[in-house]
Amino acid sequence: MSTKILSQKFYSAMDKLLPRYPTKQALLLPALHEAQEETRWLSSEVMAEIAAYLDMHPAKVREVASFYTMYNLQPVGKYHVKLCTNAACMLRGADKLLERCEAKLGIRCGETTADNRFTLMEEECLGACGTAPAMMFNDDYVENLTPAKIDELLAKQ
Ligand code: FES
Structure with missing residues (x-):
């Protein structure tokens, strides 16, 4: 057994x-x-x-x-960053924000930092198109994203 x-x-x-x-x-x-x-x-x-x-x-x-993308079939870090790159978010700069996350965390999208603290992923539409660009930080929505907001959020952890 x-x-x-x-x-x-x-x-x-x-x-x-x-x-x-x-x-x-x-x-x-x-x-x-x-x-x-x-x-x-x-x-x-x-x-x-x-x-x-x-x-x-x-x-x-x-x-x-x-x-369902909400289920993790691979290990994820303590902080799971899921950045939406669908149309509304892309039109409002999601690609640049993704690059910013990659640069800040030193990983590529789909990877986890060596210390297992952060996992970065692209996400399909989060249903927050009206406040795009948006991402999820663990279970929390972060909307009207800007590079400064990302810097602040990542630095706080
Ligand atoms: S396209 Fe990003 S939340 Fe809908």
């Missing part, structure tokens, strides 16, 4: 949610979310554990998790 990675807190939260969903499998998105809260990213082992709990095939869990 393999050792569980996810905590009792995870299982308690899922058991509590279960009656609100029509099927056990319908709990997949909340389960992925809760697991990621705990482990920061969804390894194959974590997805297999979720699959076992939900009586699903692990491939199905991976298929769903890989569809």
Whole structure:
């Protein structure tokens, strides 16, 4: 029997949610979310554990998790910077902001700093087009981005 990675807190939260969903499998998105809260990213082992709990095939869990960019299928740093480079943000200088982040952090987009503090990624539309350019800094939205805002935010961490 393999050792569980996810905590009792995870299982308690899922058991509590279960009656609100029509099927056990319908709990997949909340389960992925809760697991990621705990482990920061969804390894194959974590997805297999979720699959076992939900009586699903692990491939199905991976298929769903890989569809949504909010789920991390690779390890991420303590601070996860997701900069939108879709149309509205691009028209308002997202490419330059991405270059600025890369220069400040000393990494390329898609990479994590050697000290595991920052991961930088491009993101699809964050739904904040009216306040573009926008990015997510962990779970927080940062809108009307400017180079100065990026400098300030990165320096504060
Ligand atoms: S295009 Fe960037 S938030 Fe919509």
